[in-house]
Each structure stands twice: as structure tokens, then as C-alpha cells.
Amino acid sequence: MTGRAMDAAALTGSVLGSLGVQHAFGVVGSGNFHVTNALIEAGARFVPAAHEAGAITAADAYARLTGRVGVVSVHQGPGVTNALTGLAEAAKSHTPLLLLAPEATNPLSNFAIDLPRLAESVGAAFHRLTAATPVEDVLSAWQLALRGTVVLGLPLDVQSSTVPLPSSVDLPFVGPPAMPDVDGLVAALHGARRPVFIAGRGAARVPWSRRRDVLTELADRCGALLATSAAAKGLFAGSPWNLDVSGGFASPLAASLIAEADVIVAWGSTLNMWTSKHGKLIPPGATVVRVDHDPVALARPLIAPAAATVEVCGDVGAVAAEVLAALSPSTGHWRTPDLAARLAAEVRWRDVPYADESTGVGIDPRTLTIALDDMLPAERVVAVDSGNFMGYPSMFLSVPDAAGFSFTQAYQSIGLGLASAIGASFARPDRLVVAALGDGGFLMAAAELTTVARHSLPMVIVVYNDAAYGAEVHHFGSSAKLDTVRFPDADIASIARGFGCAGITVRSPADLEPLRDWLAGPRETAIVVDAKISSAGASWWLEEAFRGH
Numbered sequence: 001m002t003g004r005a006m007d008a009a010a011l012t013g014s015v016l017g018s019l020g021v022q023h024a025f026g027v028v029g030s031g032n033f034h035v036t037n038a039l040i041e042a043g044a045r046f047v048p049a050a051h052e053a054g055a056i057t058a059a060d061a062y063a064r065l066t067g068r069v070g071v072v073s074v075h076q077g078p079g080v081t082n083a084l085t086g087l088a089e090a091a092k093s094h095t096p097l098l099l100l101a102p103e104a105t106n107p108l109s110n111f112a113i114d115l116p117r118l119a120e121s122v123g124a125a126f127h128r129l130t131a132a133t134p135v136e137d138v139l140s141a142w143q144l145a146l147r148g149t150v151v152l153g154l155p156l157d158v159q160s161s162t163v164p165l166p167s168s169v170d171l172p173f174v175g176p177p178a179m180p181d182v183d184g185l186v187a188a189l190h191g192a193r194r195p196v197f198i199a200g201r202g203a204a205r206v207p208w209s210r211r212r213d214v215l216t217e218l219a220d221r222c223g224a225l226l227a228t229s230a231a232a233k234g235l236f237a238g239s240p241w242n243l244d245v246s247g248g249f250a251s252p253l254a255a256s257l258i259a260e261a262d263v264i265v266a267w268g269s270t271l272n273m274w275t276s277k278h279g280k281l282i283p284p285g286a287t288v289v290r291v292d293h294d295p296v297a298l299a300r301p302l303i304a305p306a307a308a309t310v311e312v313c314g315d316v317g318a319v320a321a322e323v324l325a326a327l328s329p330s331t332g333h334w335r336t337p338d339l340a341a342r343l344a345a346e347v348r349w350r351d352v353p354y355a356d357e358s359t360g361v362g363i364d365p366r367t368l369t370i371a372l373d374d375m376l377p378a379e380r381v382v383a384v385d386s387g388n389f390m391g392y393p394s395m396f397l398s399v400p401d402a403a404g405f406s407f408t409q410a411y412q413s414i415g416l417g418l419a420s421a422i423g424a425s426f427a428r429p430d431r432l433v434v435a436a437l438g439d440g441g442f443l444m445a446a447a448e449l450t451t452v453a454r455h456s457l458p459m460v461i462v463v464y465n466d467a468a469y470g471a472e473v474h475h476f477g478s479s480a481k482l483d484t485v486r487f488p489d490a491d492i493a494s495i496a497r498g499f500g501c502a503g504i505t506v507r508s509p510a511d512l513e514p515l516r517d518w519l520a521g522p523r524e525t526a527i528v529v530d531a532k533i534s535s536a537g538a539s540w541w542l543e544e545a546f547r548g549h
């Protein structure tokens with residue numbers, strides 16, 4: 001910051017720049033023109049998106065994968081409301097995210113909306129820039145954003161007012177939380193014969209490597225098997241005791257082992273209906289311990305009755321380290337050589353035998369995904385949209401670690417996957433980003449191919465194309481009138497080429513050869529794989545989810 005006075009818009013951008021913002025995503029209009037330019041001047045790279053929905057979801061994924069606050073800059077009124085679905089997803093995922101939202105505070109303005117209530121309605125915090133204390137306002141919003149999703153209202157009149165620069169700023173000091181009582185957890189693990197750890201979003205937050213290490217060590221100490229929620233997929237990748245995802249995406253062996261647990265410790269996971277398979281993976285005789293830094297998460301009732309429950313409110317890594325120090329090694333556990341061999345042979349979905357339903361016109365999505373798993377480099381980030389197809393990439397593609405998976409599914413919106421992959425590309429330029437989308441979700445967000453092409457993002461975009469809103473087709477069944485959810489086939493490869501990406505059509509594994517060529521380099525543009533899939537029936541995880549509703 002230089003000079004002794006500047007307008008509040010420039011000051012806002014400058015303060016954010018000095019906080020170390022490296023990337024900001026958005027769509028520029030008159031209301032955020034100055035603040036965005038000030039951010040750029042302060043050193044941030046601005047990524048213009050085609051639509052605010054894309055901008056905010058890219059920032060959300062960027063934040064999840066880097067641990068930095070995702071910064072989004074939009075125009076007032078429609079710019080903000082266009083970002084609303086992504087804002088809800090971020091808020092429900094507790095993503096550290098700051099939405100710079102210009103405000104027309106004159107109620108007679110055609111742009112006027114009730115921004116505080118709008119933010120509140122989707123679970124985001126709200127803070128407003130004032131002319132009196134602009135630096136404190138930005139810093140307070142930033143502090144809030146380090147812990148969750150925040151809308152920073154930037155009233156247009158405040159933005160243009162000249163504000164003095166303060167010589168110093170006082171902010172409250174937030175100390176580390178006190179260590180909770182871990183005796184109940186130590187006792188549960190001490191007596192456990194078949195413990196299972198299920199790590200969720202709270203454990204997989206960046207920086208997750210220390211949490212992963214201490215959880216793995218603690219699991220070794222007490223002989224626990226390791227699993228994650230879908231959102232935390234990859235956290236225990238490489239461990240011979242990794243069961244991968246718990247819940248509807250669990251392989252038969254993983255599900256049967258979790259259902260045999262006598263102690264389940266949920267680390268930063270609420271064990272919601274997805275992770276617990278509607279409670280079926282919580283054995284009635286088990287003790288369930290939930291460890292979470294968020295008291296609100298712990299206050300949620302457990303989805304199924306358990307023999308005993310313990311709640312520990314504290315940082316997952318710190319609690320695990322405390323328990324590790326207190327727990328003596330266990331003798332009676334289920335980590336036998338026999339189980340290790342079974343896990344190595346059967347726990348991955350791709351090793352479970354199936355009857356290939358490829359028809360020549362459409363490829364079996366399992367066959368497609370296994371072929372992709374073989375072809376794509378291991379160092380990858382997989383971003384998955386929502387829909388009937390979503391289990392295939394989540395279950396049949398492996399990822400190297402928790403930074404290898406971007407799962408924007410807390411609000412169950414379709415259409416977020418492509419933007420999530422865009423954010424991942426900026427977060428992890430060192431990895432190949434793979435977007436896995438349904439045709440419906442792709443077409444909802446296809447405008448963001450402009451962003452992909454504009455930034456020459458070398459990603460692989462796989463569209464599981466069944467020419468339908470497959471989830472809805474399967475939800476209502478063949479007896480229903482389904483004209484509203486079935487469509488003529490769209491030539492998505494041509495659409496992709498129109499945006500300047502490469503596009504290929506795939507009906508059999510042999511059709512993937514151009515992808516192999518593309519992977520060999522130089523990967524100058526993204527490649528879109530329009531995979532025409534055979535889809536005789538609903539995916540088994542979805543059938544189960546529908547039964548559960």
C-alpha cells in the first residue's frame with residue numbers, strides 16, 4: 001500500500017494482495033472493475049470465467065486443493081445471484097472462500113438485492129466494507145474466510161469513497177483451541193478388536209499430510225483399517241490397509257469389513273447417509289467415536305443407533321497425536337497377512353469381476369473408466385460432477401492422495417464439475433486434471449470451455465454421455481413418461497472443437513487411441529472425450545440412494 005489515501009475499492013484489492021492472494025476468479029462488470037484491477041496490481045492473477053457459477057466453483061476447488069482462501073470477484077446484482085449455487089456448495093463444504101460482492105445499497109436501484117439475507121440463506125457468513133474502517137473490514141472478512149465461506153459486501157458508494165490509510169490495525173488474536181479430553185477415545189481404541197477409521201472432509205483439509213501421517217501411525221498402533229468419505233478420497237492412498245471410500249461407493253469387500261467393525265472412529269466426518277450407506281455400515285453393536293473441530297458437525301445426530309457414542313471436539317491431527325501418545329500397541333486386531341492379501345486382490349472396484357455390457361454403439365462405463373485408469377498418469381486430480389455416472393470415476397479411477405480428488409457435491413448440484421476441474425488446474429498445474437462429467441452437467445456448464453481454451457488448460461474432460469439426465473431416468477423408472485429427461489444425442493466432440501479444444505468420440509476402448517496420442521504430448525489444448533455409454537440400468541449406488549430417500 002502506498003500513499004496516504006485511496007478509494008476503498010483500490011484499498012480492498014491492495015489489502016487482499018498484501019494478504020498473499022495469488023489467484024482470483026471472476027467475471028468483471030462495473031461494480032468490481034476497480035477492486036479486481038487493484039487485486040491484479042497487488043500481484044494476484046485474475047482468471048476470468050465465462051459465468052459466475054464457473055468462477056466461484058473454480059475458486060472453491062482451488063481453495064480445497066491449495067488450502068488458500070479462494071477469492072471470487074463478481075458484478076453486483078446478477079453477478080452475485082449467478083454465483084449463488086456455487087456459494088451454497090462452498091458454504092456447505094466449509095470451503096475457505098471470499099466472495100467480493102458489490103452492493104447497490106440504494107433500495108431503488110434495479111441492482112438492489114438483500115445481500116446479507118442472501119448469504120445467510122445459503123449458509124455463508126456476511127461482512128460489509130465500510131468507509132470508516134475499510135482495512136479492518138477486509139481483514140475481518142479474511143479471518144472469517146480462513147474458516148469458511150464469506151460474502152464481503154462492497155457497497156458501490158463506499159467503494160468510490162476516498163479513505164485514509166490507517167497507520168496500524170488491531171485485530172483480535174485467535175489462539176489455538178484447548179486440547180479436549182481424549183480418554184473416551186483412548187479407551188475405545190484400547191479395547192477394540194476390529195477398529196475402522198473413516199476420515200472425512202475435516203481430516204482431508206489442506207494441509208492434510210501431517211493429519212494423514214498421524215492417523216496412519218495411530219491406525220498401525222491399534223490395528224485399524226482405513227477408509228474415507230467420498231470427499232476425502234485419496235487420503236490413505238498407498239496404505240495396504242486402505243479400504244478407499246466408505247458408503248455407497250465402497251467395494252463389496254470394503255463394505256463388508258466396515259460393517260464388521262467393533263469401533264468406528266470418524267475423523268472429521270459426520271458419517272452422513274452417503275458415507276454410512278444410510279446407516280447400514282454402522283454395526284448396531286459398535287462404538288462410534290466422532291472427532292471434529294466443528295461443534296456443529298458433532299451436534300448432528302448419528303444416522304443409525306450405535307452401542308455407544310463418543311464425541312471429541314478438537315483438531316483432528318492434534319487429537320490423533322494426543323491419542324497416539326496415550327495408547328499402547330494393541331495385540332488382538334484384524335490385520336492378518338490373509339486380510340492383506342485379500343485387500344490387495346479385491347478391495348479395488350476395478351478388480352471386482354463384472355459382465356461387460358458394451359454394445360459397440362455404447363461402451364460400458366466400467367470398461368471405459370478402467371481403460372482410462374490404465375492410460376492416465378498416476379499423478380492426477382479427478383474432478384467429478386453429479387449424476388448417475390458419478391460413481392464410475394469415483395470408484396474406478398485411483399488418485400494419488402487427498403489432493404487428487406475434487407468432489408463438489410455437498411449441495412448435489414449438477415454442472416459444477418467442469419469449473420471444479422478448472423480451479424484444480426490452477427491449484428495443481430503439476431498434475432493432469434481429469435474432469436468426469438455427465439452430458440447434462442457438461443452442457444449446463446459448457447460455456448466454461450472458453451475458460452479452458454483461453455488459458456490453454458491441458459486437461460482431460462470425460463463426458464459419460466447417455467443422452468439423458470440418467471439419474472432422473474432411473475429415479476422414475478421405465479413406467480414413467482420420460483420425455484423431459486431424455487434428449488437427442490449431442491455431438492459433444494464437435495462442441496468441444498468449436499471452443500478450440502480437441503474432441504473425440506468413444507464407443508469402444510479402441511476409440512481411446514487418440515487420447516493416448518494426446519497424453520504423449522505436447523498437450524497444447526484440453527481434450528474432450530465424448531463417451532457414448534451403454535446404460536441399460538441405474539448404477540447400483542444410485543438405486544440404493546433412491547431407496548434410502
Ligand SMILES: Cc1ncc(C[n+]2csc(CCOP(=O)(O)OP(=O)(O)O)c2C)c(N)n1
Binds near residue numbers: 388442471
Ligand atoms: C442444478 C441442478 N439441476 C437439476 C438437478 C437434478 N438432477 C440430478 S442428477 C440430474 C441428471 C444429470 O444428468 P447428467 O449430467 O447427464 O448425468 P447422468 O445422470 O445422466 O449420469 C439432474 C437433472 C441437480 N441436481 N442440480
Ligand SMILES: [Mg+2]
Binds near residue numbers: 387438465468471
Ligand atoms: Mg446423462
